[in-house]
Amino acid sequence: MDRRRIVGIGLGALAGAAYGTGPLFFKGYVFPAGVGWIAMLMWRFMFATVVSWVWLMLQPRARAALWALDRKTVVRLLLTGTFFIVNASVYYAAIERIDISLVALLMSAYPALVAVLSLRLGFRFEGKLAWGSLAVVLLGTALTVGAIKSQTDQSGIVLALLSPVAYAIYIVLTAWMAGERPGQTADMRSRGKGAEVPPPVAGAVMMTGTWMATILLCLVTRTPALPSDVPAAAWPGLAGIGIFAAAVAIQAFYASAARIGAAQASLMATVEPIVVIFLGVTFLNEAFSPIRAVGAGIVMAGVLLAQFATPAESRPIILEEP
Numbered sequence: 001m002d003r004r005r006i007v008g009i010g011l012g013a014l015a016g017a018a019y020g021t022g023p024l025f026f027k028g029y030v031f032p033a034g035v036g037w038i039a040m041l042m043w044r045f046m047f048a049t050v051v052s053w054v055w056l057m058l059q060p061r062a063r064a065a066l067w068a069l070d071r072k073t074v075v076r077l078l079l080t081g082t083f084f085i086v087n088a089s090v091y092y093a094a095i096e097r098i099d100i101s102l103v104a105l106l107m108s109a110y111p112a113l114v115a116v117l118s119l120r121l122g123f124r125f126e127g128k129l130a131w132g133s134l135a136v137v138l139l140g141t142a143l144t145v146g147a148i149k150s151q152t153d154q155s156g157i158v159l160a161l162l163s164p165v166a167y168a169i170y171i172v173l174t175a176w177m178a179g180e181r182p183g184q185t186a187d188m189r190s191r192g193k194g195a196e197v198p199p200p201v202a203g204a205v206m207m208t209g210t211w212m213a214t215i216l217l218c219l220v221t222r223t224p225a226l227p228s229d230v231p232a233a234a235w236p237g238l239a240g241i242g243i244f245a246a247a248v249a250i251q252a253f254y255a256s257a258a259r260i261g262a263a264q265a266s267l268m269a270t271v272e273p274i275v276v277i278f279l280g281v282t283f284l285n286e287a288f289s290p291i292r293a294v295g296a297g298i299v300m301a302g303v304l305l306a307q308f309a310t311p312a313e314s315r316p317i318i319l320e321e322p
Contacts, residue, residue, distance in 0.1 A: 011252045015249045090159045
């Protein structure tokens with residue numbers, strides 16, 4: 001297997017695992033301390049923005065790429081980052097209402113939506129194996145949905161189902177920013193020269209857009225979010241969710257999508273529910289039924305199968321590390 005493609009697969013899995021730490025930080029430390037999801041998002045993306053800009057400034061090539069950006073590209077990156085607030089809002093609003101393991105498993109439907117959107121907007125899946133791996137992931141998700149108890153908060157279920165829709169749209173937008181177009185990965189269009197906007201630059205600018213959106217959300221909803229409004233017990237969780245579940249996760253996924261395409265990267269990132277389930281059961285004492293265990297195992301099998309789903313002609317991209 002091509003080394004660059006292996007890196008792309010690894011980055012997708014890293015992104016999923018990093019995203020998977022977010023629910024634990026929030027429901028295990030931030031929410032119990034009295035900080036709701038709106039204030040949490042503001043601080044999450046403040047930490048993520050700072051970390052992303054520090055990472056960018058430490059790299060001479062990334063700094064040069066930043067100064068070379070035109071105004072139109074900057075605006076597009078900011079708007080793409082702003083849209084991420086939609087997914088983050090419904091995702092963490094759902095986590096306030098239902099188990100994090102259930103939210104994560106319902107969220108694992110997003111690769112199917114990305115695959116459908118990529119039929120028209122990006123580099124589509126090719127071959128029976130690719131679509132077969134997607135079907136396996138969906139089967140695992142369906143088993144999970146069938147295990148939902150009747151007393152589960154229905155508003156949380158609705159919010160959790162909206163999250164993969166918003167996230168799929170965001171993924172396609174980020175893939176376009178990397179350079180992916182109908183029938184072509186970013187690498188194909190640039191002839192191996194890399195993404196149109198390197199991951200450190202794209203991550204920092206998009207994260208800035210997301211942070212600005214969360215500040216506006218706090219102002220509109222009149223949510224107290226000043227440092228004096230945040231209990232001391234919430235700070236470790238806020239820092240963790242900002243660094244790992246935002247800065248690392250978003251930049252790793254961007255780099256993965258640029259290398260192997262948004263649809264393939266999405267399947268790699270479905271290790272997220274496995275991480276969330278493990279953390280929820282281990283640290284939050286959440287119940288985990290046998291049918292959910294079967295569903296999670298099937299989802300993981302689909303992810304592993306997807307590693308062999310990209311045809312040889314799908315050339316990976318050469319990028320800086322995120």
